Amino acid sequence: MKGTLTRRQTMTLGVGAAVIVTAGAPASTARAQAKNDAIELIARFTGGKPTIEARVRIDAPEIAENGNMVPMTVSVESPMTADNHVTDVLVVADGNPRGGVCTFHFTLASGVAEANTRVRLGETQDLIAVAKMNDGSFFVGRRNVKVTIGGCGG
């Protein structure tokens, strides 16, 4: 036994390694269960680079009675200085017929990386916001919204 691994120990190691690999992959793909092209849109936006789950906050109601008009605020923690600022934020919804919601383009003159709009949600789903920083890194945040009356077709 000494110096060699039992079958069970080997299995455990394998599982451990798999978990680490998943953690290193983009947060979005770790939970790749979108019903639409949301994951592909994120991959195109990031160029396949990993996203870090931090800094990005989506404020939206926990329960939206009317999916036709759900208020949403996206904010990204950033000093918005020349050295360190947010350039673009992609917002997708993983349960609509199509994933795209909008892309915010910020500048140094924005002062604050924060924007609010109203979105359509066809059913209960996650809103996902991916922020691109000036150094090419990506941060992600998500928010689940429960929808009682859908906002598509109707």
Place this chain on the structure above:
Amino acid sequence: MSTQPRPRIRLDKREARKGDIVEVRALVSHIMETGQRRDAQGNVIPRKIINRFTCTVAGKDVFAVDLEPAIAANPYMQFKFRAEESGPVVLTWIDDDGSRIVGQETITVTS
């Protein structure tokens, strides 16, 4: 249909000190037709949305948005900018058909 809707624009302050953060709230009436709905005959109603929104302050690009059909009808946008110099705050909404709706406010910046 050729009459352009008049956008509603509000700045949280019209006078700001240099470096202050100014909040803009803007609303324009537009159907934002998704292109996924069908009429009574079962024909797809063609997509017609505002696909781009931009804001310039004193001629400089400050903020822009690319919109998809998942943005609600009568699109509302709220965002901020850092007051640097006095001038017009020009908001532009661009329709799928290429037409533009333009609205303007003025910010006065004191040092």
